[in-house]
Amino acid sequence: MTRKIIHIDMDAFYASVEQRDDPALRGRPVAVGGRGARGVVAAASYEARRFGVRSAMPSSGALRRCPDLLFVRPRFEVYAEVSRQIRAIFHDYTDLVEPLSLDEAYLDVSEDRAGLGSAQAIAEAIRARIREVTGLTASAGVSYNKFIAKLASDQNKPDGLCVIPPHKGAAFVASLPVSRFHGVGPVTAARMERLGIRTGADLRDRDLLFLQARFGAHAGYLHRAARGEDERPVRAHRVSKSIGAERTFDTNIADAAELIDRLAGIADAAWVRVERHQARGRTVTLKLRHPDFTTITRARSFADPVRDRDTFLAAGRLLLDRELPVPNGIRLLGLTLSGLVVPGAEAQPALPL
Incomplete structure (x- = not known):
């Protein structure tokens, strides 16, 4: 039987929640995150994205692109509650729900529990329910597999719907740039470009x-x-192995105070992903790479899950303190949370800054 898959992706989720709750932010470029020198953008409104502001971007760089950018501190407990409302809506239509983060999920609606007649009708009903219950918009892709459904959900953003039936799937993929493919990052896309591969058809x-x-x-x-x-x-149930962030420095850093400062920024970037995936874990791992490319890791495990960013950073700071001084400097620093205990978070690699 041909599967009927929906990929739901909330539109600029964190920023949209903030604009919903504060009318003064509506229609203005908004970034959720810290504004300080080591701050990181967790999410950007569509008004900010027009200036090239993106998630995981250093806040200083975002401000250079958009001097009028308004920063709002993240309220993860609010985002998590809205996410729970959205997932409750999903489960009215199917039990086969695979969350990828707070703001997106796959749904298998091959069994038409609601009797709506088609996957497209189900997607339309879900989007309408989300708007009614949360005041937010979602985009949806509908197709016969996960790969194409995810591509389709991005096709008509924001507040859009795209349906790709089986007989149009291959042609749809062929028409897209390979940089749109999940799993093809900038490095791989550039390599393909050199090989003359620019589109799915290529x-x-x-x-x-x-x-x-x-x-x-x-x-x-x-x-x-x-x-x-x-x-x-x-x-329906996925458990992450680890979530983290790391940064390779332009020049080796030996100064202890600067390393500690950089670690705080890395912890912020990592914790954004931890919260996005509603994950908690018991092991904090510090990663250090020396100028000769020797890489070491140091870990600390806890009896109970690490539940906040400050505890996460404190554990990383303790591990770093034990490695200081580093006379020859450090070229890469990373911090990861593992031993995750909450289902529903998809495994993610370390996030380069």
Whole structure:
């Protein structure tokens, strides 16, 4: 049976919640995050995105792009509560809900529990319910697999709906730039550009042996994706292995005070992702890379989950203190939370700043 998959993605979720709750912010460029020298943008409104402001961007860089940017401190407890309201709506239509973060999820609606007649009708009903209950907008992609549904949800943002039926899937994928593909980051996209691969059609025209020689274990995924193929089921319960952030410095840093300051910014960036995934974990791991590329990790585990950013940072600070001084400096610093205990968060790699 052909699956019927919906990918729901809230529109500029954190920033939209803030604009909903504070009318003075509506229609203005808003960034959720800290404004300080080591602050990080957790989310940006669409008004801010027009200036090139993006999540995970240092706040100082965001202000250079948009001097009128308004910063709002994140209220994760509010976002989590709104997310719970949204997920309750999902479960009115299916039990097969795979959350990816607070603001997006896959739904398998192959079984039409509500009797609405089509996956498109279900997606429209869910979007209407979300608007009615939360006052927020969501975009949706509807298709026969997860890969295309996620691409489709981004097609008509914000507040949009895109339906890609099976007979149009391969052509839809062929028309898109490969940089839109999940799993194709800037480095891989640039490498493909050098190989003359710019669109899904270009990728489809390369055979598997060509891709294996250049992309190794990633080749099979790319080969299938270019043909609109994805057999992954919607999994209702997923547990993350770790969530973190790391930064490679332009020059090696030996000064203890500066390293401690940089660690705080990295902890902020990591905790944004921890909160986005509603995750809590028992192990904090510090990662240090020396100028000779020797990499060490130091970890501390707790009996109870780490529940706030300050405790997370304090654990990282203690681990860092034990490694000081570092006369030759450090070229990379990272901080990760692992041993996660909350289902529903998708495994994520460390987030470069």
